Amino acid sequence: MSRIILHNYFRSSTSYRVRIALALKGLDYDYVAHHLRHGENRKPEFLAINPQGLVPALVWEDGTVLAQSLAIMEFLEEIAPEPALLPADALGRARVRMICQMIGCDIHPINNLRVLNALRSRYGADDAEIGDWFRHWVNETFQPLEKILEDSSDTGRFCHGDTPGMADICLVAQVANNARYNVDMTPYPVISRIRDVCMEMAAFADAAPAQQPDAE
Numbered sequence: 001m002s003r004i005i006l007h008n009y010f011r012s013s014t015s016y017r018v019r020i021a022l023a024l025k026g027l028d029y030d031y032v033a034h035h036l037r038h039g040e041n042r043k044p045e046f047l048a049i050n051p052q053g054l055v056p057a058l059v060w061e062d063g064t065v066l067a068q069s070l071a072i073m074e075f076l077e078e079i080a081p082e083p084a085l086l087p088a089d090a091l092g093r094a095r096v097r098m099i100c101q102m103i104g105c106d107i108h109p110i111n112n113l114r115v116l117n118a119l120r121s122r123y124g125a126d127d128a129e130i131g132d133w134f135r136h137w138v139n140e141t142f143q144p145l146e147k148i149l150e151d152s153s154d155t156g157r158f159c160h161g162d163t164p165g166m167a168d169i170c171l172v173a174q175v176a177n178n179a180r181y182n183v184d185m186t187p188y189p190v191i192s193r194i195r196d197v198c199m200e201m202a203a204f205a206d207a208a209p210a211q212q213p214d215a216e
């Protein structure tokens with residue numbers, strides 16, 4: 001068995017998700033950086049690992065390559081069930097996955113680097129328009145997410161109850177991205193509170209973009 005390898009990039013929020021999950025599970029790994037802004041994810045060497053050309057890609061101990069951060073977190077949950085990142089009950093698990101998908105399916109894909117680059121190169125968008133686009137799609141989902149978290153008695157110190165899980169991981173990573181595009185967080189006191197509670201934990205803080213070996 002060899003060590004786990006995580007192909008990632010310090011600024012990538014989907015990589016940040018997996019770094020947090022690995023840290024919470026206490027799993028060590030080798031960090032391999034690919035500079036997305038220099039296009040290293042499009043080089044043949046990386047495409048041989050993940051033909052999709054996206055990070056994160058996790059090489060498991062047996063050499064199997066896994067992409068897609070949500071699938072990787074689900075895998076880690078199955079092979080290392082403690083501490084649990086999903087609730088014990090089916091409804092709870094569905095609620096946590098709902099929050100993960102609000103962020104992972106409805107915000108991240110349309111604000112991803114390749115989409116922002118396409119807005120620039122195909123449609124001539126400038127920095128101001130890119131920022132406006134990014135904030136628009138965050139707010140579209142953060143407004144209902146704030147309400148869901150505020151209204152539910154399932155919300156505790158964290159998104160679901162009093163222990164951190166996958167929803168918190170997605171939330172923290174998205175808030176880190178928001179900061180780069182000056183998203184106003186004042187309309188989101190519950191999201192901000194949960195983010196702050198998470199960041200008190202080493203697993204979240206040590207996995208943050210600024211703490212990574214390729215941080216600039």
Ligand SMILES: N[C@@H](CCC(=O)N[C@@H](CS)C(=O)NCC(=O)O)C(=O)O
Binds near residue numbers: 067070114
């Ligand atoms: N759905 C994928 C998305 C992965 C993804 O898009 N990663 C970004 C970084 S956060 C990336 O590699 N972007 C490269 C690009 O846009 O060219 C996941 O959750 O892992």
